[in-house]
Amino acid sequence: MIEKLEKDSVVGADSAADAGLRFDGVVFRYPDADPASPPTLARVDLHIRPGESMALVGATGSGKTTLTALVPRLHEVTSGRITLDGEDVTAMSRSALRAKVAVAFEEPTLFSASVGENVLMGTDAEGAGRAELERALAVAQADFVHALPQGADTQVGEQGLSLSGGQRQRLALARAVVGRPRFLVLDDPLSALDVHTEAAVEAALRRVLADTTALIVAHRPSTVLLADRVALLSGGRITAVGTHQELLRGNPEYAHLMSGTGRQEDDR
Ligand SMILES: Nc1ncnc2c1ncn2[C@@H]1O[C@H](COP(=O)(O)OP(=O)(O)O)[C@@H](O)[C@H]1O
Ligand SMILES: [Mg+2]
Numbered sequence: 001m002i003e004k005l006e007k008d009s010v011v012g013a014d015s016a017a018d019a020g021l022r023f024d025g026v027v028f029r030y031p032d033a034d035p036a037s038p039p040t041l042a043r044v045d046l047h048i049r050p051g052e053s054m055a056l057v058g059a060t061g062s063g064k065t066t067l068t069a070l071v072p073r074l075h076e077v078t079s080g081r082i083t084l085d086g087e088d089v090t091a092m093s094r095s096a097l098r099a100k101v102a103v104a105f106e107e108p109t110l111f112s113a114s115v116g117e118n119v120l121m122g123t124d125a126e127g128a129g130r131a132e133l134e135r136a137l138a139v140a141q142a143d144f145v146h147a148l149p150q151g152a153d154t155q156v157g158e159q160g161l162s163l164s165g166g167q168r169q170r171l172a173l174a175r176a177v178v179g180r181p182r183f184l185v186l187d188d189p190l191s192a193l194d195v196h197t198e199a200a201v202e203a204a205l206r207r208v209l210a211d212t213t214a215l216i217v218a219h220r221p222s223t224v225l226l227a228d229r230v231a232l233l234s235g236g237r238i239t240a241v242g243t244h245q246e247l248l249r250g251n252p253e254y255a256h257l258m259s260g261t262g263r264q265e266d267d268r
Pocket of ligand 1: 030032058061066067
């Protein structure tokens with residue numbers, strides 16, 4: 001970690017304070033929202049240091065998905081800024097942004113293409129081919145692919161074979177890790193997995209996270225524990241940042257969310 005910080009801090013003129021993923025005074029309101037209602041994100045300040053993994057925890061509807069979607073610019077911030085190693089995401093081209101940050105969302109879409117194309121899509125790894133594909137599938141515990149009629153060449157999406165939610169999540173995760181991105185943003189990527197698969201993905205993901213700067217929306221303590229620190233999103237702001245243990249002891253809202261009593265949807 002220390003070695004990594006030193007290496008990052010000599011890149012360009014960026015100070016250590018700029019390195020990593022930063023949210024500075026980020027305000028976001030959905031364009032179609034009632035102007036009288038408070039914005040979804042009232043003011044988010046958060047710094048994920050280079051090489052660090054940060055879990056993002058918050059009640060349903062607190063804006064976790066919205067916050068993660070702002071990084072790859074699926075929505076544009078209303079005000080404030082998001083920077084990757086000091087560079088404002090709005091100043092980056094789509095392709096530069098995509099090369100730097102990989103995302104996996106809770107409800108991923110698959111394109112009408114083969115499994116392999118779906119995983120390699122949009123990355124420089126397309127040239128890297130089979131070996132990278134196999135590594136990504138292994139990380140995502142997506143070995144079910146090998147049992148499909150044509151393996152990784154099986155067509156999926158609207159025209160092809162339909163996959164379960166858990167299978168789609170694992171392919172989305174494989175897609176996110178295949179290009180070995182510098183930044184990784186995962187919106188609850190393990191929510192549709194059974195506990196055994198989840199544990200296996202977590203073990204593999206732990207190794208991936210060691211080499212990236214990551215923001216991971218998490219519901220379960222086991223996922224939170226993959227991260228170095230946790231941020232609590234509440235009322236449109238980050239109201240606490242610390243280790244899982246620190247927040248469990250010091251923050252009643254966090255303790256409540258982690259106890260599971262605050263959530264029904266985890267019982268799927
Ligand atoms: N496309 C949208 N348009 C308008 N409001 C939205 C949209 N997506 C989400 N919201 C609202 O934004 C708030 C935060 O949602 P979301 O980011 O999905 O929360 P979380 O992921 O923490 O459950 C919710 O009140 C939700 O209804
Ligand atoms: Mg969400």
